Amino acid sequence: MSVTIRDQSEQLKAASAERLPAEVVAVFDQSIQDLLEQGVPADAIKVGDTLESFSLDDATSTPVTLDSLVETGPAVIVFYRGGWCPYCNLALRTYQRELLPELAGFGARLVAVSPQSPDQSLSTVEKAALEFTVLSDPGSRVARRVGIAFQQADEVLDAQRKLGLDLAQVNAEGSVSLPRPTVLIVDADRTVRFVEIQPDYTARTEVAEILSALAGMANDRA
Numbered sequence: 001m002s003v004t005i006r007d008q009s010e011q012l013k014a015a016s017a018e019r020l021p022a023e024v025v026a027v028f029d030q031s032i033q034d035l036l037e038q039g040v041p042a043d044a045i046k047v048g049d050t051l052e053s054f055s056l057d058d059a060t061s062t063p064v065t066l067d068s069l070v071e072t073g074p075a076v077i078v079f080y081r082g083g084w085c086p087y088c089n090l091a092l093r094t095y096q097r098e099l100l101p102e103l104a105g106f107g108a109r110l111v112a113v114s115p116q117s118p119d120q121s122l123s124t125v126e127k128a129a130l131e132f133t134v135l136s137d138p139g140s141r142v143a144r145r146v147g148i149a150f151q152q153a154d155e156v157l158d159a160q161r162k163l164g165l166d167l168a169q170v171n172a173e174g175s176v177s178l179p180r181p182t183v184l185i186v187d188a189d190r191t192v193r194f195v196e197i198q199p200d201y202t203a204r205t206e207v208a209e210i211l212s213a214l215a216g217m218a219n220d221r222a
Contacts, residue, residue, distance in 0.1 A: 048191065073188060088114075182195070
């Protein structure tokens with residue numbers, strides 16, 4: 001039986017707590033608590049909403065439109081923070097391994113979106129051996145329209161710099177805005193049929209939940 005993303009994340013969190021400086025861990029833990037207290041934004045996209053059309057560059061700087069993603073069936077859209085985030089990499093690799101092979105049966109596409117530049121997205125694709133589309137969302141503009149973008153506190157940005165990460169260097173347009181980890185399933189008419197937004201960035205939507213939602217959509221069409 002495959003290990004859940006939650007179990008993998010808990011193992012990663014424990015390892016990070018031992019490896020990282022205590023003051024950095026304290027800042028990150030406080031940031032998670034703050035995000036949990038904020039919860040899911042009231043204006044965030046909901047099931048039944050229509051996702052506005054967009055065009056974003058993929059890892060080779062080729063424009064990809066939402067309309068093309070849903071042309072032949074639903075799209076599973078994963079908003080992630082970036083290839084620098086170990087929890088994101090964990091989730092993307094799990095989706096590559098366990099979700100992607102199941103999507104053909106639903107006629108569905110998988111796409112991941114982050115505020116990284118296309119060059120950084122290409123690095124993410126290559127390091128994780130991803131075989132699905134990875135898009136760059138400059139300034140988190142699409143994430144902002146979806147209602148899931150946020151600004152990290154200055155102390156979090158400082159802690160990340162201490163670890164060698166400068167978001168302004170890896171994100172397109174020098175933005176430090178990030179999306180809350182989110183999975184949307186959008187139907188061929190751009191109607192949102194599934195939404196899960198994670199205030200805690202160490203949490204991710206499980207493969208089983210995505211497949212269950214796709215199965216429900218297939219039953220509805222039958």
